[in-house]
Amino acid sequence: QITSPFQSPAVQSGSVSGLLGGEDLLFSTLIGGSGQDSIYGAAVNDDQEAYVIGDANSIDFPVTPGAFDPSIINQDAFIARFNNAGTGLIYATFLGGSSIDTGTAIAVENDIAYVAGDTYSHDFPLTNLLDDDSDAYLAAITPDGSDLVYAVLHGGSEVEYGNGVDVEAGYAYLIGSTYSNDIPGGTSSKLKGFAAKFSSSGNRVYAVTFGGQNDDGAYAVDVSGGLAYISGYSASRLWGIGSVGAGDGYFVKLSPVGEPLLIRKFGGTADDYATQLAVDDNKVILGGHTSSTDVAVTEGAYGGGITDGLVSRYNLETDTWDYAAYLGGSSSDSVFGMVVDPGGGIQITGTTSSTDFPVTLDAYQSSLAGGTDAFVVRYDLAGSDPGHRSYASFLGGTATDTARAIEVDLYGYSYIAGTTTSSDFPTTPGAYDTLLAGSQDGYLAKMSIGPIPSIVIEKHTNTADADLAPGPTILYGGMVNWTYLILNTGPVTLSQVAVDDNDPLVVPNCPKSSLAVGESMTCTATGTAIAGQYSNIGSVQAVPPVGPMVSDSDPSHYFGALPSISIVKKTNGVDSTQPGQDILVGSTVNWTYEVTNSGNVSLGSVLVSDSDEPLTVVCPKTTLAAEAMRTCNAQGIAVGGNYSN
Numbered sequence: 001q002i003t004s005p006f007q008s009p010a011v012q013s014g015s016v017s018g019l020l021g022g023e024d025l026l027f028s029t030l031i032g033g034s035g036q037d038s039i040y041g042a043a044v045n046d047d048q049e050a051y052v053i054g055d056a057n058s059i060d061f062p063v064t065p066g067a068f069d070p071s072i073i074n075q076d077a078f079i080a081r082f083n084n085a086g087t088g089l090i091y092a093t094f095l096g097g098s099s100i101d102t103g104t105a106i107a108v109e110n111d112i113a114y115v116a117g118d119t120y121s122h123d124f125p126l127t128n129l130l131d132d133d134s135d136a137y138l139a140a141i142t143p144d145g146s147d148l149v150y151a152v153l154h155g156g157s158e159v160e161y162g163n164g165v166d167v168e169a170g171y172a173y174l175i176g177s178t179y180s181n182d183i184p185g186g187t188s189s190k191l192k193g194f195a196a197k198f199s200s201s202g203n204r205v206y207a208v209t210f211g212g213q214n215d216d217g218a219y220a221v222d223v224s225g226g227l228a229y230i231s232g233y234s235a236s237r238l239w240g241i242g243s244v245g246a247g248d249g250y251f252v253k254l255s256p257v258g259e260p261l262l263i264r265k266f267g268g269t270a271d272d273y274a275t276q277l278a279v280d281d282n283k284v285i286l287g288g289h290t291s292s293t294d295v296a297v298t299e300g301a302y303g304g305g306i307t308d309g310l311v312s313r314y315n316l317e318t319d320t321w322d323y324a325a326y327l328g329g330s331s332s333d334s335v336f337g338m339v340v341d342p343g344g345g346i347q348i349t350g351t352t353s354s355t356d357f358p359v360t361l362d363a364y365q366s367s368l369a370g371g372t373d374a375f376v377v378r379y380d381l382a383g384s385d386p387g388h389r390s391y392a393s394f395l396g397g398t399a400t401d402t403a404r405a406i407e408v409d410l411y412g413y414s415y416i417a418g419t420t421t422s423s424d425f426p427t428t429p430g431a432y433d434t435l436l437a438g439s440q441d442g443y444l445a446k447m448s449i450g451p452i453p454s455i456v457i458e459k460h461t462n463t464a465d466a467d468l469a470p471g472p473t474i475l476y477g478g479m480v481n482w483t484y485l486i487l488n489t490g491p492v493t494l495s496q497v498a499v500d501d502n503d504p505l506v507v508p509n510c511p512k513s514s515l516a517v518g519e520s521m522t523c524t525a526t527g528t529a530i531a532g533q534y535s536n537i538g539s540v541q542a543v544p545p546v547g548p549m550v551s552d553s554d555p556s557h558y559f560g561a562l563p564s565i566s567i568v569k570k571t572n573g574v575d576s577t578q579p580g581q582d583i584l585v586g587s588t589v590n591w592t593y594e595v596t597n598s599g600n601v602s603l604g605s606v607l608v609s610d611s612d613e614p615l616t617v618v619c620p621k622t623t624l625a626a627e628a629m630r631t632c633n634a635q636g637i638a639v640g641g642n643y644s645n
Helices: none
Strands: 025-031 036-044 051-056 077-082 089-095 102-110 111-119 135-141 148-154 160-168 170-179 194-199 204-210 216-225 226-236 248-254 262-264 272-280 281-288 308-315 320-327 333-340 346-352 372-379 387-397 401-408 414-420 443-446 457-462 473-475 479-488 495-501 520-528 532-543 548-561 565-571 588-597 630-637
Touching: 051 111, 051 443, 077 111, 089 135, 089 281, 102 216, 111 170, 135 194, 135 272, 148 204, 160 457, 170 226, 170 320, 204 262, 226 281, 248 281, 248 308, 262 308, 262 320, 272 333, 281 346, 308 346, 346 414, 372 414, 457 532, 457 548, 479 495, 479 532, 495 520
Parallel strands: 036 102, 036 401, 036 443, 077 102, 102 160, 135 160, 160 216, 194 216, 216 272, 248 272, 308 333, 333 401, 372 401, 473 548
Antiparallel strands: 025 443, 036 051, 036 414, 051 077, 051 102, 077 089, 102 111, 111 135, 111 160, 135 148, 160 170, 170 194, 170 216, 194 204, 216 226, 226 248, 226 272, 248 262, 272 281, 281 308, 281 333, 308 320, 333 346, 346 372, 346 401, 372 387, 401 414, 414 443, 457 479, 479 520, 495 532, 532 548, 565 588, 588 630
């Protein structure tokens, strides 16, 4: 459900109002030093470890021991790799030379970070900048951040901007914008887009530029099957395709050798920018912003203000734009990050200053907290939510916050990265850094905004939820009944549901191997109780339609009771056998009864008696702990002859 228009309540100084969906924010951390630091790109590996790239202006920026570049000169790029809990850094390093260096984009494969940006440094690592204007760069960083695999420059005699990077099978694709006519593949001195492909050793495979008589630029790249899809802004004719208005968003599809296979533009009569794109099967999705009020959208209307976000989708099979929508409120809104999640949803992030930006009822943050906030939105074009937005939320504090990147991991969790000047930017307890260190820091937030396949197991022992020892007490040799309640708690059907137990003698029996959304089943297993403390673990795993296997486990315990008791009777302190000791008739006889609990459980109602019924045996208590001993006593008068009891 959507709540729009939205009127923002008053914001209390030093706090963020409207934080409703606390369970959505899994972790949120800042990173920076005492100066101004920014994040512009993010990536995540299969182990749910997030990487970020940006610009550092702080001499005390938190680089880690052993980093490739531990010191900063002027402005450097930085790259940081977080652990999967967001509580610490695996590495953080500067990257740059003695002049100004920026970090704008990052992609990860096999834990190698491929990073892009631009540099004015003649001594940029492993390269040689020959002129005084900036070149784009591409660098590959080892998994521990201690060295470079390679670094290359790409440019000509004028200015270049490295805006995007992607990697597939070791080949890295660098895209950006250039003013140089002598850049590899260059044709004119107008601003134009460029693309270059590099091998795993940093050798250039191809280089192309695209542009015309006016200004053009390339901002994002997504590679699939060796085909590079690139988006940007064009005010020119690109390979014969003109613009509807002043300038349009576009995407171009390049072959594995850099030949243009397809170009399409989208926009209205004003300026339209495709700052992001994502490829999903036979669909190319563009994200950006527009000042055109007449874009041919399939739903919604221009929200007002200087710009609105713009999301559009092109169907490669039908050669048509099959979806387009504005995104925003009555002020300025822009899209800067986009990704397709495992459930097919389109997740986007960006920046808004609109108090009436359309958020959903389950938003983590329901109101604009400062002058400018980040936002995160998920589109489900197969769903029935208003505006096809299944989730939409602000993210920010009481100052200025921007979001520049969003990525999802294999499980569907979202990672949003950007920059904040808010001392009250939402962070989570235990995160790597929760305090704004300078006037501006980068941030990384992990959120759950899309469908996350999940399965839960709840194991019981003889009906008891015995997660902790000792669990129920079961008589040695008695029957043990285990039940395994399995529940599909995610939004998709799960198949190949398999339940197992870490005790090889315990084999669960289940009625089915697939579970629909919200469906549950109970599996059973039996066994014979052994003596002493026992534990085993039930596990379940299942396969969702997309993404990796999901799993869960639950321990269970019981205590196998083996009761046993023994008694040693003594007469006047002696363990007597027949005929026993001689005692003078009429003398007092003292009997002791040493009762020992020789089992492994406590005993109650312990009663000691004697075959000589007139004797009264006195015991200090009627309970006896395991392995404990109690002495009971009785007294009588010796009689003549041989006596036994």
